[in-house]
Amino acid sequence: MYRLVVVLLAAIDAVIAAAVGLAALMAPLTLLWAIGFGDEAEWAALWPTAAAAWQLGHFVPLDITLPAAYLVDTGIDPDLATFTLSLAPLAFALFTAGFAARSGRRASRADAWITGVVAGAVVFGILAAVVAVTGVAPLAVVERWQAILFPSLVFVTASLLGALVTEWQEAGEGAIARLRDRIEALDHGWGPVPALIARGGAAAITAIIGAAALLTAVAILGRGSEIIALYERANVDAFGATLLTLGQLAYLPTLVVWAMSYIAGPGFALGTGTSVSPAGTDVGVVPGVPLLGTVPESLTPWMLLLGLIPVAAGAFAGWIARSRLAASELARADVRRARRQADVAGAAALAGLRGDDGVAIVEPPVDDGRDPAAARAVIALGITVIAGSAAAVLTLAASGALGPGLLAEVGPSVGQTALAVGLEVAVGAGILLLAPRPRLRRRDGGSAGGAPGVAAPPETVTAARLD
16 A cells, blocks of 8 residues: 555656646747637647657757758758758656655655656656657657657656656665665775765765856847847748747756856857857858847957866865865774773773783774875775766767758757866865865864874873772
8 A cells, every 4th residue: 555655656756747837838828829820720739839848858860851841931951841950849758857856865764766756657657658659740750669758757867866866865775775884884994985986976966057047148139139130031020039038948957068168168069060169160151040149259268278177176175075075084093992992991890990000001093084095096086987977978969950051950969068168177185185185174173083183102001090
């Protein structure tokens, strides 16, 4: 019965994740149909358009074929009538991933994370299959297996990640909890290493994305006149401008990923053979999308200093990891010292009971509580790998084709961005984690060995017989 509740809740989360994304597309399309078409078209004809847009938002490529009448009216070259649209509006995938991660966390807290993840994935896969079968659009063709698999992968990956993280952090029993306890019980400072790698990597990539979002906001505000000019050139009415704005909002997370690559150095492309980076801009004719008015026309050498942001993010992650590692080592040193003192006291008491006079009990040297260099090196390497891998995944999701011809290659380079982010984060994390540091101190001024500022030397305790 308890597992049935978990299954039902996971199924509800999957339904909401799919339904809200589709409803967000159907609502403006319905308004457009009511205002602009009326009785000239059936409302049900909007469903294939919404389905295709939802699938594109979950990384399903669309094979677009423009009708002949449209080519005649617009004067477009017939050779460009067929193309692939694969640049995803990441807002839809992020919404699905957020709901999926929430579902995975709840299933973990209910001690049935496998059941919850599987149930949610099955239900969301069924919904994606329904959308793929019923939402066939004549002008936007998709591969049916991609239309089912790709959205399902978005949901199940986020759900599984949310469940595993919660299991590691909160679970009191189970295979993951036992593995965590075994790792945390490792000696010589290795216990907290996996958790610190994950925490530091997440902190680094989050800081870089936050800086990219801030840069995007500044670019939108600073180049507002160019954005307004592109709206005017689009020659759309108020309702058309509203729809255009909503579509660009769906692509706003994609633009933030481009800004992340721009900060890292490689930048991004707005077509084959183009480049937008702090080193220079070479784009030719920019597509008439108002949001692309944020692309700078000229640059200053000061923009190269943006490359220090990932270094600072790596240093921030290294500071977090080293501080927590130091606190962990101090706590372990305190525990070891307390145990040794208890052993000494017990031995002294035993000597007194036996009547031994003047028995010398030598305490082993006290660990000075230094955080081990090898563990710090592994943490720095792990933070680098996580930051670079996350950058690769994000840039892969934010790259694709936006149209025919030169627009077949749009977005940042996956390999270059991942390498740049990884190296820059490695510099910052390495400085904070690998630099030598004096022996650890407590907040009260004492060292891990006990005496303020110095490590406690080997102690000799004499147990005298009590007469």
